[in-house]
Amino acid sequence: MIAAVAERALRGLALLVVACAVPLPLAAQSLTVRAAGDMLQVRGTGLRLIEGVVAAHLKDGRSVRVDFDMTILDKAQGASITQARQSFVISYDLWEQRYAVTRNGAPPRSISHLVARDAESWCLENMALPLTALGRFARDLPFWIQVDFRVQDQPPTAADAESPFTLRTLIDVFSRRRQDEPPGRTFEAGPFRVGN
């Protein structure tokens, strides 16, 4: 009896998967580290920050504030050795069709004429993390890095507006995060050694 229900369930599930086949983007971020003077510099690609609703928001000429939180861990999902927090403001130059990023704080740093991926990388590279804070991990021990970023300025979405339900809006609904959750991601990479 249970087998029959399970079989029907699997058959239906397979049909749903075929019906709703949507290519899912794979997480493909990669990080590298190096010492730049007395600071640890982290470079990364594939953060997938400027995409979807955030990219649409920026291309509407608005800016977004993104809070980055970078934690150095002693092992995968391990204890925190040190942490850096930094806010950035990203905007999209409507005429140059390139992104501009400003690092908040004193003194502010800024850059423009970047494509989306370079703007994301620039944020990571401009996280200030002194090597001294890594202690013995700054010398020869391997460490892991956890990066968390949250977009703080919630863009208005189509759901705020009166919009009739259509297949198109259904696709929008499925591809959108819940409105009470700021867009963002957390990921971890490692092991790294300074000088790698």
Added chain:
Amino acid sequence: MRTLSLTLLLLSVLAVTPPPARAQDVEPPDGTRVESAEVSGIPDAQLSPGLRRDIDAIAGKPLTRPDVTQLARRIEEERPEVVVAVRIVARPGDEARVVFLVARISDDASLGSNINARYTVESVEIEGLKEHEISAALRDRLQALVGTRLDPDAADKLVEELKAERPSYNVWRRIERGTRRGQIRVVFKFAEIEELRWLHFTPSRSKFVYHSDQGWSGLHDIPMGNRDHRVTIGFALDDNDTLVEEYSGFRVRFESRRLGTERVGASLEASWLNNNWRSPTLAALDAVPGGAEPYRHRLTVEPAVSVALTRHLRARGGASLSSLESLRHSPDSQMASAVTGSLAYSQRWRQDRRTSQDVEASYELRTSADGLGSDLSYRRHLGHARYQFESRHNRIIADVFVGGITGQAPLFERFTLGDSSTLRGWNKFDIAPAGGDRVFHQSVEYRFHGFALFLDAGSVWDDGATHELRASTGFGFHLDHVFLTAAFPLDARGGGGTFMMGVRF
């Protein structure tokens, strides 16, 4: 200092701008010979010799925009406290002049918060609302932005003032390129907040549902129109999810929710449906001589008028005229015509952004009317209530309905239980294949993120017959628009359970 810098920057823009507007509008194409290249806004000495040399080197060569952009980036990399805009100006003799306009972020905080703050507002536009619906004073302040550099904070403040003046609208702004380089259009967009409308459009019935005992059902509504008037074209494909009958066909619905005032609306719906009947249903109908008769085609026209008594209480009255072509005695047909009326209450309380409570309650009466030429005489009552509490990722939903029919109602009016939303786990063609004229159903569901647990209980029966309370439980993945459910009757007679999935949108 700041004023001086900005003044110099503006003067430098003016200085490199030739007087005729036409020359200003069209940038020289790539390949144009560069007459000169210069940096404005900071002294050359503040750039490295290598960078100065590379900037000078583009003079006399064909213009290549990626190279110019790269040089602008190099200036910013060397001087992190500045941002650079590139201006390429046509010169006589098919030549171009390249100017790197440099501005210090410390001189203008708005540049750090939005790079477009260096552009001049060419026009201010309003979308989603007629201009005269905004006060003249606020309109004037919006138009005062024209000709000034974009100030994001000032524009956001105006958004807040527009929201305060039109509280039933969501307001946001976006900016777009203007018609001339370096100029932008600021668009203030209004979208009415649906829950604050006096009347609501009929909710979409679109769904694609799979039930392991009943197969696939499909309905798709395609609404078109504006915020007051709408036409919806709907298609049905083998829908057996809610009624005793299985039907395919299409319908058209015209709706207006502003007839002179937003508190009065009207609708007219016409549907053309072909009906199929499951063998258990036909067998059950055959077992009751003189009972309801199955039909081959159903043509229905339903005009109605709606009135909002308050923002939360709405009344609706109308008629439902159905022509039912007999399945067994075609082309004979019956008319099932009724006067309809309903009263509906709905309200939402938001405690904060993540916590809310919703209450809906309605009562509907459909009663046949001789004056409308009905061949069937009946009266149908249906009461429904629903409560939902949501806090962060937790949601509790309680739903109950009670209905009764007196007289001889057409089959589409009869109640059923045992589908993808009622008495889940049971098959309606096992419980009451021809439906019933009495119904009671309640459901309680708890969801965490999308994971759902539920308990359904109910009964559907004919007046005078014994009725049995059935219950079922189950679990699944339920989001607002998609569900995947395994449900099991709490009674051995219900079989081994059912699996359901689908989308409702």
